[in-house]
Amino acid sequence: MVTTSVSREQVLEWLSEVPDPEIPVLTIADLGIVRDVTVDKTIVVDVTPTYSGCPATEVIEQSVVDTLHAHGIENVEIRRVLSPPWTTDWITEDGRNKLREYGIAPPAAGGTKRELLHGKRAIACPRCASQNTQVVSEFGSTACKASYQCSDCLEPFEYFKCI
């Protein structure tokens, strides 16, 4: 086996190219889903689910295994880590920019604070940057997104919910 000659950094770099199945413009590294990598006889990858019922969890885990297999790594173990729970704050700055360019408003920062969930917060339109926007539906095409509409440019857009 060649696994022992691989560095942790190398594995992380490979994994940084794995796309998220539901928002393919983002990688799982952008989302902050990969918690840690331990390189030993087996490569152990710690991943965290975004939502309890996220249907993408298994697909993501399989993609991680497939990616490492493609690089010649045979022994891969996926460890699901729950604590601390994932929050949208873990989405990287790079990831937020990619989301915006893709037409999805990135989550407001500080998502762990309760008042943000209950208070009203202006969500900027990813197209014209106007803050004059309104909720169309708390739920969108996937569990992690809400539907919004810009009241200025009238474009509907999705907002990555802040949790």
Place this chain on the structure above:
Amino acid sequence: MNTGKGSVRAAAGPGKGAGRAAVGASSSPEKSAGQTAVGTASSRDRALLAYTTRLGDNALILAQRMIELVAGYPELEEELANANFALDYIGQARMFYSYAGELEGKGRSEDDFAFLRDENEFHNFLLIEQPSGHFGDSIAKLVLFDSFYLLLLEALTRCSDERIAEIAARAEKEIRYHLRHNTQWLVRLGDGTEASHARVQESIDTLWQYTGELFAADEIDQLFTECFDGPVLGAIQEQWQTHVKAILDEATLTLPGDGWMASGGKQGRHSEHLGYMIAEMQYLQRTHPGASW
């Protein structure tokens, strides 16, 4: 808000509850036989397994009720909300059942817990197995239950069982979001038209009899509270009452008075509705044992 560290012991006290025989129904008989002292290693294990399984049961049965409504909602956005919420509960059920399988140590998977147990082995609350009824019934049920579940999860994040605390921390964020959404609907229905007000008031009045069970601590609850620094149901009940009253006030609805409360779900004694639901839920696995795809 933070009542009751002091009341933990009082509430949990050496259990002389009459429920001992009935309560342990889902755990293995050999384990409960001969155990008398509360807090021994084996009663501690038994309580943890039973408690974890119940948490899974509540999440799964509620999810299944909501899944029945998929493709039947009056409008698209609520259709999506309902399906997304159900998905969260299923995710939570999977985490609780996986853990229960590990605790039990007999190689049962999350699917075995969901699909290969009989009605009386499910220890969910009667409240959530009630038929979904009309939209107002569903919303009323979700607000009543999630107001409780959120407080329970908050308390569970502080319990001494690490895994339960982790799952609760994950789930708490989701339920907070559900509750906010469904509360807005309850207010809109209650403070809406004369017809919507009357119908949703009836929903609340009908479901109210099933809320007592949420707070009626039995032996498993007491053991879990004592052994794992778990939730104190008396304290949660006070907070729940205050919270629900505030919502109903805003919705111009009336809080039902004290009355007779149904019980038994936690011990596996269910209303007739659950059997039909489980029969449908387990149809494939029962008809084609070992089927996979």
